Amino acid sequence: MTQSLLAELAAIVGPAAVLTGPEQTQAFYNDWRGVFAGNAMAVVRPQSTQEVARVVALAHATRTPIVPQGGNTGLAAGATPLGLDGAILLSLSRMHRIESVDPIGNTLTAQAGCVLTDVQAAADAANRLFPLSLGAEGSAQIGGLISTNAGGSGVLRYGTMRALVLGLEAVLPDGSVVDGLRALRKDNAGYDWKQLFIGAEGTLGIVTSAVLRLFPKPRFQTTALLGLASPSDALRAFSRLQDLLGDTLAACELFSDTTVSLRSAQQPSLARPMAAQPWYLLVEAAASLEGTRDAFEAALATLIDAGIANDCVVAESQRQSDELWEWRESIPETEKRAARSAKHDVSVPIVDVPRFIEEATLAVETAHRGTRVLAFGHVGDGNVHFNVLLPDGDAVRSDAVNATVHAIVTAYRGSITAEHGVGRYRRDELPAQRSPQEMALMRAVKRAIDPLGIMNPGSVLAMPPGAGSTSEYSPA
Numbered sequence: 001m002t003q004s005l006l007a008e009l010a011a012i013v014g015p016a017a018v019l020t021g022p023e024q025t026q027a028f029y030n031d032w033r034g035v036f037a038g039n040a041m042a043v044v045r046p047q048s049t050q051e052v053a054r055v056v057a058l059a060h061a062t063r064t065p066i067v068p069q070g071g072n073t074g075l076a077a078g079a080t081p082l083g084l085d086g087a088i089l090l091s092l093s094r095m096h097r098i099e100s101v102d103p104i105g106n107t108l109t110a111q112a113g114c115v116l117t118d119v120q121a122a123a124d125a126a127n128r129l130f131p132l133s134l135g136a137e138g139s140a141q142i143g144g145l146i147s148t149n150a151g152g153s154g155v156l157r158y159g160t161m162r163a164l165v166l167g168l169e170a171v172l173p174d175g176s177v178v179d180g181l182r183a184l185r186k187d188n189a190g191y192d193w194k195q196l197f198i199g200a201e202g203t204l205g206i207v208t209s210a211v212l213r214l215f216p217k218p219r220f221q222t223t224a225l226l227g228l229a230s231p232s233d234a235l236r237a238f239s240r241l242q243d244l245l246g247d248t249l250a251a252c253e254l255f256s257d258t259t260v261s262l263r264s265a266q267q268p269s270l271a272r273p274m275a276a277q278p279w280y281l282l283v284e285a286a287a288s289l290e291g292t293r294d295a296f297e298a299a300l301a302t303l304i305d306a307g308i309a310n311d312c313v314v315a316e317s318q319r320q321s322d323e324l325w326e327w328r329e330s331i332p333e334t335e336k337r338a339a340r341s342a343k344h345d346v347s348v349p350i351v352d353v354p355r356f357i358e359e360a361t362l363a364v365e366t367a368h369r370g371t372r373v374l375a376f377g378h379v380g381d382g383n384v385h386f387n388v389l390l391p392d393g394d395a396v397r398s399d400a401v402n403a404t405v406h407a408i409v410t411a412y413r414g415s416i417t418a419e420h421g422v423g424r425y426r427r428d429e430l431p432a433q434r435s436p437q438e439m440a441l442m443r444a445v446k447r448a449i450d451p452l453g454i455m456n457p458g459s460v461l462a463m464p465p466g467a468g469s470t471s472e473y474s475p476a
Ligand SMILES: Cc1cc2nc3c(=O)[nH]c(=O)nc-3n(C[C@H](O)[C@H](O)[C@H](O)COP(=O)(O)OP(=O)(O)OC[C@H]3O[C@@H](n4cnc5c(N)ncnc54)[C@H](O)[C@@H]3O)c2cc1C
Pocket: 032, 067, 068, 069, 070, 071, 072, 073, 074, 075, 077, 078, 079, 092, 112, 133, 134, 135, 136, 139, 140, 141, 142, 143, 144, 145, 146, 147, 148, 149, 150, 151, 152, 153, 201, 202, 203, 205, 206, 207, 208, 332, 333, 419, 420, 423, 456, 459
């Protein structure tokens, strides 16, 4: 069976695009963090929507599970085939064509396998901005970014991926292609089905192409780093900057000295951005009219005068701006090198961010001896990456730390996955976070679109015994 299926797959995409050897497949089967290791029958790399459709139709006919994968930078094990030895890992990485850029309508049409930096560069070449920006942008792909409804540092001003997709093409679990590649700003013709696929983490079908929204490029951009005493001061700074700068405030990223000290220790030749402060707030202003820098510097001076910030460094060049951003963007890598960690990608109402960080830090460090909290995040969206460095050995279990953190998140009516998604990592915690009615709605959608349960089984929703092979998908 396996051999004949592999032969049929090779007939669709070409033998070189069906990978089975461990040296070729290992990078696809392991997750970015190196925590989850899966296995599948083969990695299949189609080059067109038609090839994707034929592969999916074959999987449907043979009831073979499919795990879609983009850049494999997801942090929820959604693209890792865990317990799915007989699955096809469908990689979109060969579908990397930017089809068109329209600087008048402000749209860009791209295949799902386009890497985010390539999309940003294509927009830039047309003097436009594609505003999604995140630490994994050199690897993450449009299909993965759509499927996880990615956020990043531009959300404060431009919203998440959900706000940046105008049209979508997807292959449904039976292999049919649904073409919604429309470049329309206004379209109220029935249900907006594409929204279901944004954030579905590959459980409803394969995203093959998208029309993305572009923006006029801000002509003046300034970055600064503030040194602060506490997350409460960060919130006060955010509020004052909104008052003083209005919508020119483009990013507001919080991180603590724990991460700055770790990176400095890992790279001793690197100069600290300023004398050590308990917390740092990276802020960026961007506008199309001249005078942004003066207004920005005046606003920053106000924060110092009011005693909200202790220190401030303003970038004098693009290079300095990039260096300041690197302190923020390098945090996941710094953390990965430092120690084993329990990650929490949570959100709470923006006004509760400081109280949440203080309360959860105290609770974790008291209940789990030897842990160290490394909290950072997009303070302007209420999204905190509340990561906990674990001591060597097995004395502290990460699921016990999760329980402590998520209980506090729940008390604030927050979310246990603000931007990384549920995947397989948070799947079993989802039912406790959503009402029975919400869970029933999610299962009904899954059943309606993927009745055989072949599409990324076991991700987001629990996989019933036998699903994805022979049984009907009917999650309890
Ligand atoms: C250093 C670092 C920084 C990060 N920073 C951020 C951040 O600031 N904000 C943020 O939101 N995330 C962040 N992430 C998480 C990650 O980059 C995002 O989740 C990203 O959107 C994943 O894209 P990908 O192409 O790598 O997807 P993958 O990891 O390959 O897949 C992610 C999910 O999408 C599904 N999928 C992938 N492609 C398709 C497709 N074409 N059709 C259907 N389903 C598909 C997969 O099955 C999986 O469930 C970060 C990750 C790293 C490693």
